[in-house]
Amino acid sequence: MAVSIAIETPLQDDVRALVAALNDHLLPLSPEEFQFKMTVEQMAGSDTTLFVARDEAGQAVGMGALKVHSPQLGEVKRMFTLPEVRGQRVGRHLLERIIELARERKLDVVMLETGTGDGMAEAHRLYTRYGFVPRGPFLDYPDSEWSAFFELPLMAEAKA
Structure with a gap:
């Protein structure tokens, strides 16, 4: 499937629907406070x-964001693809764009928090x-069994 990926505002109905679908997906996986x-x-x-990410018909099928916390630290947020496009590398393409932007902004590291378990x-x-x-x-993320934390150092790449 051909997918186009672009920077867009989240204040669109189809993006709001993606956010709602992500929230619905997460709800049974961990307590809401986590x-x-x-x-x-x-x-x-x-x-x-x-x-x-949009398919050939223009339907929003995935999303992911980069939140910049400081000149050194970026965070991957709200990564999600619709179940019908999973396994088609949409998430990978979104992540590539996020990391490309982090490199352009010369961030030292990109981190993320995600849930745990089979889901x-x-x-x-x-x-x-x-x-x-x-x-x-x-x-300010708490240490809990419900969260997994990851990082991708970018600063070392710039010095190499």
Whole structure:
């Protein structure tokens, strides 16, 4: 399937529908207090860049965002693809665009928090195959059995 990926505003009905689908997917996987969701309004902030994947018909089929916390640290947020496009590398293409933007912004590292358990196995595979390595909690995330943390150092690449 051919997919186009572009920076878009989250304040669109089809993107809101993706966010709702992601939230529905996450709901049974962990207690709500360990789900660190961003609303579409938060995603529209100047510190966050949202990438939307669209199929040939223009339907939004996936999304992922880069939230910049400091000149050194970026965070992958709200990664999601619709179940019908999983396995077609849409998530990989979204992640590539996010990391490309992080490199353009000369961030030292990109981190992420994601859930644990069987419902998150595909996400863990995507991140580790891309080069992310497990790490401990960062920012104000609590250490819990419900969260897994990963990082991708970028600074070493720039110096190499």
